[in-house]
Amino acid sequence: MTPRTPLRVALVGYGLAGSVFHAPLIAATDGLVLDTVTTGNPERAAQARAEFPGVRVAASPDELWDRADELDLVVVASPNKTHVPLAGAALRAGLPVVVDKPVAGTAAEARGLAALAEEQGLLLSVFQNRRWDNDFLTLRALVADGTLGTVQRFESRFERWRPRLKGGWRESGAPEEIGGLLYDLGSHVVDQALVLFGPAVQVYAESDVRRPGAEADDDTFLAVTHANGVRSHLYVSATTAQLGPRFRVLGERAGYVKYGLDPQEAALREGRRPGSTEPWGVEPEQLWGRLGAGESPLTGGGDPVESLPGDYPAYYAAIASALRGESPNPVTALEAAATLDVLEAARRSAREGVTVRLG
Secondary structure (H helix, E strand, O other): OOOOOOEEEEEOOOOOOHHHHHHHHOOOOOOOEEEEEEEEOHHHHHHHHHHHOOOOOEOOOHHHHHHHHOOEEEEEEEHHHHHHHHHHHHHOOOOOOEEEEOOOOOHHHHHHHHHHHHOOOOOOOEEEEEOHHHHHHHHHHHOOOOOOOOOOEEEEEOOOOOOOOOOOOOOOOOOOHHHOOOHHHHHHHHHHHHHOOOOOOEEEEEEEEOOOOOOOOOOEEEEEEEOOEEEEEEEEEOOOOOOOEEEEEEEOOEEEEOOOOHHHHHHHHOOOOOOOOOOOOOOHHHEEEEEEEEHHHOOOOOOOOOOOOOOOOHHHHHHHHHHHOOOOOOOEHHHHHHHHHHHHHHHHHHOOOOOEEEO
């Protein structure tokens, strides 16, 4: 395969994840082409054809395995309970795979998929897109260059105000659905904490089902102790009437506080696409975080820190490069398994009222 040959991508699932995140990012990536969308929903099939003229539509993933030699990558963006069986089937068909988070319901399943991919000699990557959020990229740079000094406490919130249920498998309490916020938004905040501060050694969690009629956790807190001594306090909630800061990071020299969410998801939902003439992932100055010591950022304390542009397109650019053997896998299944270790420990902690040691 020459570097100029487009890599042909099949996308399994065209719901929120497939249509809003994966398809636009794949289509915007140089060297990738969205070849096939798999959905059994006629309306979603029509939507895919309208948004990506020329794309093929398959009613079942089995159609992909039958023409595996015509494809270079399968992206699994279907409901959580299907991630392991579909990723396994794709790998056994000889196809590299990207799986939306969470890659599996358990760390053991994630490590099993990683072993299968290694045995097959194929790429298996997990779509942890929020490693490329503008605020996380900015914070990662501040941590790396020592601006904060030794970090002592990391607070991360992914909070929403959704007092009414939306319905669907994400809110299901059935264990096989892998629903609830712990595994949904928790996959993001835990992954970010591990990327910043390394392995976890201890987990404590409080998890509640607060909304009338809800079945799955919709308000969860995790306290994670890292091997290097940093303590991460992580919040995921759909019941937060007043939203807290996205990040509050306290170091021995200074602290960094950032409000608001990365703008890329909102842009994608509105139909905007990377690669257009307008800047991508850039937020206005009034939303920049503040860096300082001894004062609250809400009363003018600290100095504004320009947010680096968010860069979701970088994930699929890295995938294309990894498939050509030019760079490493941007997010490995073993990294995702480490996140699942924490999520499983959090579920046990909340259920039993105990602190769980890892390792």
